[in-house]
Amino acid sequence: MEQHKAIYTAKVQTIGSSNGTARSVDGRFKDLLAPPDAEAPDTRPEQLFAAGWSACFEGAMQLAARKMNVLLPPGFAINTEIDLQDATDGYFLGARLKVSLPELERNVAQAIIDAAHQTCLYASATRSNIHVALSFS
Incomplete structure (x- = not known):
């Protein structure tokens, strides 16, 4: 089996589920988490997922554009929306x-x-288990 070398490992500890705290082991990241019905300004885990997916997708777009010899316009942006949805057999995610x-x-x-x-990588990791809608303007 082929050996793979990790180029980065994120180490995060959460305490208190989605009504607690998430912090990186190196101390560079710390955020209070909030459940879906909270009115507090704390962060939802789905927001963190959206931020990671957006950043990854932007990098993948830059790579694709370079391979196609296309210069991406300044200020191009990605707005990512992650839905936490409820179904009879549990929760599921959707992405736009x-x-x-x-x-x-x-x-x-x-x-x-x-x-x-x-x-x-986020699209690959979620393929076939999250409905993803892509659009552009």
Whole structure:
């Protein structure tokens, strides 16, 4: 079996579930977590997931654009929405990634987004178990 070398390991400890605290072992990250019905300004775990997915997708788009010899427009953005949904047999997630690629031709933008969706680690990790909707403007 092929050996893989980790290039980074995130180490986070949570205490108190989604009504507690998450902190990285190195102390660089600490956040209070809140349940879905909380009105407090604390962070929902789904927000952290959306932030990670957006960052990963942006990196995958940059890689795809480089391979296609396309310069991404300045200020391109990804708005990621993660839904926590309730079903009779438990909770599940849904995701919507809305990509803003001003100034790019529609077919070029679509090719970059499609390639990013194939290579983004979050998209790969959730493939077939989270409904994902991609759109762009």
